[in-house]
Amino acid sequence: MFRNFAVRAPMRLLVLFGALLLSACAAGPLQYDELVESNQYTTPVELLDTPFHPQEAYQCGPAALATILQVSGVDDATPERLADQVYLPERQGSLQMELLGATRRASRVPYVMAPTLDALMTEVYAGNPVLVLQNLGLPRWPMWHYAVVIGYDPEDQQVVLRSGTTEREIMSLRRFERTWKMADYWALVVTEPGVLPESAEPLRYFEAVAPLEQQQRWDVAIEAYQAAAEAWPGEATSFIGLGNIAYQQQRYGDAEFNYYQAIEINPEQAATYFNLAWALVRQAKFNAARSAANEAAQLAADDERMQQAPALIEQAIEDTQG
Incomplete structure (x- = not known):
């Protein structure tokens, strides 16, 4: 069973969560023998x-x-x-x-x-x-x-x-x-806030946390993303989530910091640059915002939405200076 969901964020932010296999088909052999034999x-x-x-x-x-x-x-x-x-x-x-x-x-x-x-x-x-x-x-x-x-x-x-x-x-x-x-x-x-389940896997855990962000249950989501960042420092999604929450709370400097952390881990994700560009615009860092938007467009040459990033950011800069 595949379950898709999109998380809406204000200010044109993009949220980077995909579909995730949540349950297995009931076909196939029982796992009983393998578990017992593993001792x-x-x-x-x-x-x-x-x-x-x-x-x-x-x-x-x-x-x-x-x-x-x-x-x-x-x-x-x-x-x-x-x-x-x-x-x-x-x-x-x-x-x-x-x-x-x-x-x-x-x-x-x-x-x-x-x-x-x-x-x-x-x-x-x-x-x-x-x-x-x-x-x-x-x-x-x-x-x-x-x-x-x-x-x-x-x-x-x-x-x-x-x-x-x-x-x-x-x-x-x-x-x-x-x-x-x-x-x-x-x-x-279910565990206490900020405590990962012992068997937690990154993708499954991020899909569990994303609806909390969508529902603006930000305190719980922040604790969850922070715990994930500590457990899986090589996963950019934790920092993207923290950046998105910070942006929605108008903590633009924190959003910028977390997006840069995500980019350091995964420099090929165009949407992270696009989100970063918006955080930079809100801080009047216009040249850096333009650079981030251009990077987003270059990384996603086949994505029509990303191709519009430079123009959208330029319009936002004009509106801000306005």
């Missing part, structure tokens, strides 16, 4: 302090989300408060989109994990419970259910979940994977 997870783990919210009929979404949000420090996240945000009466359940939206409203980054058992175990062993979507029915007649993985027993090859009305549900790893696979291995992990 990577040899000690049992169980996150005993994970809250438990017995789930009423069709209310597994609010309850599971409340569980992981509370672990991330959102103390007032209760199933009752979340139900209005994520529960759809006409569907008698919750869609993933609603869970992601409610997580952002709680000032958290909803990180949709890579669709692998290894990623799931990485998070659980790091102390992060993982919300998973399962199909407890059949492919043709699904029975969708949200649960929270809190443990694993490698000796008996069993997974421990907070699930339904069962505080400590034990399920064989093989059966768990089958139910998870029929839901395209969809899983969500």
Whole structure:
């Protein structure tokens, strides 16, 4: 499933996020054998302090989300408060989109994990419970259910979940994977602001953060981009995001600094030069703005929008001097 989105920013800024593969097709062999044979997870783990919210009929979404949000420090996240945000009466359940939206409203980054058992175990062993979507029915007649993985027993090859009305549900790893696979291995992990999930990958993480920037939840987005910049100093996207937020907050000097940081990492990205040109115009650095706009046009000779960059910046300079 590919999901495209565009982030709107004022002052003609361009945001550099593309489509990202968020879930895997359910086809293919189970990952169970590879995980067991790797002998990577040899000690049992169980996150005993994970809250438990017995789930009423069709209310597994609010309850599971409340569980992981509370672990991330959102103390007032209760199933009752979340139900209005994520529960759809006409569907008698919750869609993933609603869970992601409610997580952002709680000032958290909803990180949709890579669709692998290894990623799931990485998070659980790091102390992060993982919300998973399962199909407890059949492919043709699904029975969708949200649960929270809190443990694993490698000796008996069993997974421990907070699930339904069962505080400590034990399920064989093989059966768990089958139910998870029929839901395209969809899983969500949430951490405290500024803390990356243990299994985080740059592209997945940046797509998780971008909607927060779009919604002007800037404090959370800034913390997220700063954490990403520290974890992945070779990724220009962190600095582009910080630059875009600074520009929208009219901190043009900070925007300029971050765009230059991004250009140092990736000097071939035309849109970064275009954004830089606008930050320079706002500071009356007109010659530097012209140079940045020209660079954008030269780097993207086949992009009609970038070819207009010098003229747009020249018009902005005239308006400013005006």
